[in-house]
Amino acid sequence: MPRLFLLLLLPLLLSAAPPVAQPPVRVAILGDFNGPYGSTTYPPALGRSITRITQEWQPDAVLSAGDLIGGQKASLTDAQVRAMWAAFDRDVRRPLADAGIPFVFTLGNHDASPAAPRDRREARAYWAAHVPDVTYTDRAAFPFRSSFTLADGSVFVASLDASGPDVDAAQRAWLAAQLASAPARAAGIRLVVGHLPLAGVSADKNRPGEVIRDADALRQVMEAGDVLLYVHGHHAAYYPGRLGRLNVLSSGGIGGRDYVGHPGTARSTITLLTLVPGEHRAIFETVDADTGATIRTETLPARIDGRGGPLLRVGEFR
Numbered sequence: 001m002p003r004l005f006l007l008l009l010l011p012l013l014l015s016a017a018p019p020v021a022q023p024p025v026r027v028a029i030l031g032d033f034n035g036p037y038g039s040t041t042y043p044p045a046l047g048r049s050i051t052r053i054t055q056e057w058q059p060d061a062v063l064s065a066g067d068l069i070g071g072q073k074a075s076l077t078d079a080q081v082r083a084m085w086a087a088f089d090r091d092v093r094r095p096l097a098d099a100g101i102p103f104v105f106t107l108g109n110h111d112a113s114p115a116a117p118r119d120r121r122e123a124r125a126y127w128a129a130h131v132p133d134v135t136y137t138d139r140a141a142f143p144f145r146s147s148f149t150l151a152d153g154s155v156f157v158a159s160l161d162a163s164g165p166d167v168d169a170a171q172r173a174w175l176a177a178q179l180a181s182a183p184a185r186a187a188g189i190r191l192v193v194g195h196l197p198l199a200g201v202s203a204d205k206n207r208p209g210e211v212i213r214d215a216d217a218l219r220q221v222m223e224a225g226d227v228l229l230y231v232h233g234h235h236a237a238y239y240p241g242r243l244g245r246l247n248v249l250s251s252g253g254i255g256g257r258d259y260v261g262h263p264g265t266a267r268s269t270i271t272l273l274t275l276v277p278g279e280h281r282a283i284f285e286t287v288d289a290d291t292g293a294t295i296r297t298e299t300l301p302a303r304i305d306g307r308g309g310p311l312l313r314v315g316e317f318r
Contacts, residue, residue: 065251108163155190206306210234268288
């Protein structure tokens with residue numbers, strides 16, 4: 001075959017080659033595990049969860065929706081808040097780091113409430129010394145707000161400052177810009193994590209101030225940015241659902257709460273989320289953190305009618 005013909009044919013052959021498949025990315029979802037105000041110990045279920053993550057699941061990262069320590073009480077001293085962060089470092093961050101698993105997060109009301117300047121100061125000081133080993137796109141407002149990528153850029157994550165109910169227009173504009181950025185558009189999957197939910201999940205927290213205000217405006221930014229999933233905490237009631245055109249994961253926690261309209265459903269949970277960037281979908285496995293039993297999705301309420309809902313149960317995120 002003439003050499004010139006081969007040279008002309010080569011670009012066509014290269015363009016016809018199938019794209020390199022992006023491997024699945026496994027992320028453990030773990031949050032809302034703070035103890036009582038000022039506590040420097042954690043429930044036994046958290047230790048079992050850390051062991052499961054480091055020895056069994058071995059994910060690419062742990063993603064947390066906040067409430068890592070028991071702050072948000074004015075009578076606590078600076079020393080007590082620092083002692084709680086030291087306990088978190090000892091029992092959570094360091095064991096994960098020793099296993100090569102980065103802990104990435106948003107902060108909750110018990111870590112960094114907008115009404116608690118001291119808590120925010122101490123959170124900033126702790127995380128300035130323990131920046132997670134991921135590739136940041138924007139960490140100008142870290143640790144309260146940031147964006148980063150996982151798995152060589154195949155997953156993009158934006159972490160909101162939703163430690164209180166107000167996610168204002170300026171932060172929505174920041175999120176829209178992050179989702180339009182080159183790293184976000186190059187990623188096969190885009191996630192957003194924030195502490196407060198867009199709609200009520202647990203009966204105890206289904207009231208004003210415990211759900212993001214003007215949640216529809218924030219949800220529309222995520223839908224426009226082709227976000228696969230919003231991960232939140234605060235209500236401590238595990239639920240995989242859909243709100244409008246957006247998937248949402250109420251991440252549960254260690255020490256759970258009953259669903260709205262479903263008494264007796266509280267339990268501790270931990271979830272392994274398997275993201276498939278090439279297919280823009282995710283599957284999940286959730287276990288009871290106290291017993292280790294798998295939680296079957298079909299046993300969850302088909303619908304939760306909380307404030308700002310309804311949430312409709314889903315079996316996977318796509």
